[in-house]
Amino acid sequence: MAQKELVRRMDVSLYLDRIRYRGTTDPSLETLLGLHKCHVLSVPFESLSIHCGEKITLDPPSVYDKIVQRHRGGFCFENNSLFFWLLKEMGYQVQMVSGHVQNIFTKRYGPPNDHMVLLVDLGNQRWICDVGFGDAFRTPLLLEADKEQVQDNGVFKLQQDGEKWYLQRLLEDEGTGTQEWTSLYKFTQKEQKLEDFRGMCEYHQTSPSSIFFSKSFCSLHVPEGKVTYMGWRLIITTFTGTSSQKTTIQLPEEEIPNVLRERFGIVLTSQLIPKDDAIIPPPPIY
Secondary structure, three states: OOOOOOOOOOOOHHHHHHHOOOOOEEEEEEEHHHHHHHHHHHOOOEHHHHHOOOOOOHHHHHHHHHHHHHOOOOHHHHHHHHHHHHHHHHEEEEEEEEEEEOOOOOOOOOOOOEEEEEEEEEEEEEEEEOOOOOOOOOEEEOOOOOEEEEHHHHHEEEEEEOOOOEEEEEEOOOOOOEEEEEEEEEOOOOOEHHHHHHHHHHHHHHHOOOOOEOEEEEEEEEEEEEEEOOOOOOEEEEEEEEEEEEEEEEEOHHHHHHHHHHHHOOOOOOOOOOOOOOOOOOOOOO
16 A cells, blocks of 8 residues: 655645634634634644554654544644744744643643643744643743733733743642642743654653653543543543533443544554553652
8 A cells, every 4th residue: 555645835724624623724812712723623632653563753744644644642742843833934023932840640740841831922922832731721831930820711820030931730739628829830941942852742642751651541632621541541521610620431441532533533553552550750859
């Protein structure tokens, strides 16, 4: 069988159909807000390729083929590099920057270029975009320190410490019921190129310190919350302001393909090997 030829120029209209975007296409703030939210509500954040024996590369046409044409999801480098390409095609001034994620299990920050974040310049304002992080905001945030920014899935703010910026989310402690600001990741405004993330793309596919390697998962925002498959579980999260309610359903292994198809619109062509291993903490130097 002949190898499928990949597109070398983005079909913007096909991308917009994929994310069900029906708004304006001029490079304005209104368009940016709509594109970002539509992507987050349409494209899953997932590690399934790693657990299906599929190699992830950061070749833009391959990522476009996977997410737009084959209706898959991806991890941060895939989702955000594809969104970067879309914004460039639509006339936005956008750059990639390096982020360090605070692991929700180990509470440690990842290495440099652990995460890709996008910054968009509009007039005299700069906006942070991120369609490749499961617990992040749904529409871009204004890059302004200490400003509480309320969204329909929570309250976020950015804190600045010299050149470092910290993305924080207001969360309710399940044990005490008190609210506290929790850092999701940190980043700087130093511009990076796609090739700068290739090493960490390999790391996340092979390191036991990476959630992507250690756990097979797929997560998607829905209007009322979030739906997540992980290992042998389906987790349904409902957001209510700064609090959330979770319902966990245990999945027989033979039901996982049906859940991926019905909940996330994903049909895998290779066998998934479910995984839900503990994450080995990285060295505490970040």
